[in-house]
Every structure is written in C-alpha cells, then in structure tokens.
Amino acid sequence: MRRVCAHCEFIDYVNPKIVAGSVVTKGDQILLCRRAIEPRKGYWTLPAGFMEEGETVEEGARREAREEACADIRIEQLLAVYSVPRIAQVQVMFRAELMSDISAGPESEEVGLFAWKDIPWSELAFPTVIWALTHYAETRHLPAFPPFANPPGTEKLTH
Amino acid sequence: MRRVCAHCEFIDYVNPKIVAGSVVTKGDQILLCRRAIEPRKGYWTLPAGFMEEGETVEEGARREAREEACADIRIEQLLAVYSVPRIAQVQVMFRAELMSDISAGPESEEVGLFAWKDIPWSELAFPTVIWALTHYAETRHLPAFPPFANPPGTEKLTH
Numbered sequence: 530m531r532r533v534c535a536h537c538e539f540i541d542y543v544n545p546k547i548v549a550g551s552v553v554t555k556g557d558q559i560l561l562c563r564r565a566i567e568p569r570k571g572y573w574t575l576p577a578g579f580m581e582e583g584e585t586v587e588e589g590a591r592r593e594a595r596e597e598a599c600a601d602i603r604i605e606q607l608l609a610v611y612s613v614p615r616i617a618q619v620q621v622m623f624r625a626e627l628m629s630d631i632s633a634g635p636e637s638e639e640v641g642l643f644a645w646k647d648i649p650w651s652e653l654a655f656p657t658v659i660w661a662l663t664h665y666a667e668t669r670h671l672p673a674f675p676p677f678a679n680p681p682g683t684e685k686l687t688h
Numbered sequence: 689m690r691r692v693c694a695h696c697e698f699i700d701y702v703n704p705k706i707v708a709g710s711v712v713t714k715g716d717q718i719l720l721c722r723r724a725i726e727p728r729k730g731y732w733t734l735p736a737g738f739m740e741e742g743e744t745v746e747e748g749a750r751r752e753a754r755e756e757a758c759a760d761i762r763i764e765q766l767l768a769v770y771s772v773p774r775i776a777q778v779q780v781m782f783r784a785e786l787m788s789d790i791s792a793g794p795e796s797e798e799v800g801l802f803a804w805k806d807i808p809w810s811e812l813a814f815p816t817v818i819w820a821l822t823h824y825a826e827t828r829h830l831p832a833f834p835p836f837a838n839p840p841g842t843e844k845l846t847h
C-alpha cells in the first residue's frame with residue numbers, strides 16, 4: 530500500500546513506523562513517564578518513541594530514555610516486538626537498567642520509579658505499555674529469554 | 689528527519705523501513721531465493737521484504753515467503769533484529785519451518801533448499817543474509833533463545 534501526493538504523484542510507500550523503547554529498572558523499581566503531549570496526555574508510559582534516521586533500534590531506545598526522562602540506560606536484552614497494524618506501528622521494546630538519575634524531559638510532565646504494586650495501572654497510556662510491563666515481570670529473574678510478540682487474544686486491539 | 693517532495697513540499701517523515709523475513713528450514717536444509725529483481729539481481733537471499741500496512745511482522749514474514757517462494761511457513765521464534773541505518777532499514781528475522789513445497793515466485797529467478805555446506809556463500813545478496821544464517825546456525829539446536837542484534841564489529845557496514 531502507498532500514499533501518493535495529490536498534487537504531483539510523489540509516491541510515499543507506506544511502511545509501519547518503528548517505535549523503540551524500554552522497560553527501564555533500578556533494583557525493583559520501574560521507570561515511568563507521565564506524558565506532557567498528546568495522544569494520552571497526562572497518562573503514564575514507558576520511555577519510547579519513533580526511530581529517527583541514522584540510528585539503530587538500540588540507539589533509538591537509549592535516545593528516547595534520554596529525551597523523556599534524562600536517563601542513561603544500559604540495554605540488557607530485547608524484551609518484545611509488538612505489531613499494531615491499526616496504527617501502522619511496530620514497537621521494539623528492550624529490557625534496560627537505569628544508570629543515572631532521572632528528571633522530566635520536555636515531553637514528560639513528570640517521571641518516577643515505581644515498585645510493581647505502585648504502578649498506576651488504570652492510568653497507563655497504551656495497551657502495549659501493559660503488555661511490556663507484564664512480559665517484563667514474567668522474565669525479570671531470567672538472565673536470557675526468547676522475546677515476546679503480541680499477547681494471544683489481542684487481535685481486536687491491534688487490527 | 690524528513691524528506692520533502694522537491695516539487696510541492698509534500699512532507700514524508702522519514703522513519704526506517706521494516707523488512708520482515710525468515711530463515712526457513714526443512715530438516716537440515718535452508719530455503720534460499722535467487723533474486724529476479726534489483727538490487728543484487730541474480731544473488732541468493734532469504735525470503736524477506738518490506739512490511740505492508742495492516743499486517744504484523746509475523747504476517748509480513750509469512751507473506752514474503754509465500755510471494756518469493758510459494759512457501760507456507762510456520763514461525764518458530766524471533767531470530768534477530770538488525771539495524772542498518774545507512775539504508776534506513778530495520779530487519780526483523782524469524783526462524784521458521786517449511787510446511788509446503790516451494791517454487792519461484794515473480795521476484796525470484798529460482799528457489800532451493802540448501803544443506804549448510806552447499807550454501808552459495810560467495811553469491812549471497814546482503815551482509816544481513818550472512819548474519820541471519822550464522823545466527824541461525826548458532827542456535828539451531830536450542831528450543832528457545834534470546835534474539836540477536838547486529839554482530840559486533842559491523843558498524844562500518846551499517847552506518
């Protein structure tokens with residue numbers, strides 16, 4: 530499928546956009562960012578965003594943590610690759626360790642480190658944030674593991 | 689970063705394009721396709737190609753195997769996520785099992801099943817094909833494993 534400029538027939542071959550992000554932890558706590566921008570302004574999310582040209586997925590995930598939470602992170606392993614065809618996105622999510630202090634970047638109203646029981650579950654921005662947190666919890670004690678895809682039964686959310 | 693149509697300033701926000709593909713095996717043999725199209729026409733590659741809108745990465749990988757080798761495949765696990773910023777691509781490669789006969793699709797001059805020692809190493813189309821084959825070989829006897837990223841020392845090839 531493709532988009533064509535209505536004026537001049539410049540063809541833009543449409544390909545899903547890649548979001549790179551991480552579940553970043555410090556000990557038992559998980560880094561979340563409260564969104565200062567739409568969509569889902571005011572809701573909590575993981576540091577993640579659209580890849581830019583000239584970077585790898587790992588570099589994109591590190592840049593997003595820096596931009597959104599002023600956080601230096603060390604990527605441990607790929608956690609999951611989620612596909613959301615409805616919004617033409619593929620989300621590449623890593624497990625990472627926090628190596629610095631944190632503070633809110635321009636796209637965040639607030640950032641924080643949350644114990645599992647304190648995660649604001651009803652105020653999470655996107656279904657894939659819940660998926661990534663759950664998949665992180667399933668594998669947190671494993672040094673290495675195969676990555677996850679979309680959870681079974683979520684087709685209605687993604688198509 | 690973004691591209692703008694020189695004629696009319698139609699803006700195409702550039703995000704790396706996703707290639708979905710697979711190392712498809714039948715017993716000890718690996719499926720390769722000889723390219724009927726540029727770039728690298730006449731060279732051997734794995735079934736892989738640009739994702740289309742409305743599909744998951746797994747659906748994209750299955751569609752490409754069908755289009756290029758008339759192959760039905762069963763995806764086993766994510767093998768690797770390679771980033772090639774130089775050409776603005778992220779390649780999501782699966783390990784898969786061949787479930788059907790094969791024959792050349794319109795983008796392939798020829799398709800074949802190769803034992804490891806018979807792989808045409810000097811006629812492979814892209815460095816990432818070599819990476820995926822090598823990473824497949826390292827994990828072929830494992831039922832589950834963490835996926836690979838770009839091999840160390842390949843930065844000059846990708847940036």
Ligand SMILES: [Zn+2]
Pocket residue numbers: 534535536537538539693695696697698
């Ligand atoms: Zn135009």
Ligand SMILES: [Zn+2]
Pocket residue numbers: 534536537538539693694695696697698
């Ligand atoms: Zn134009």
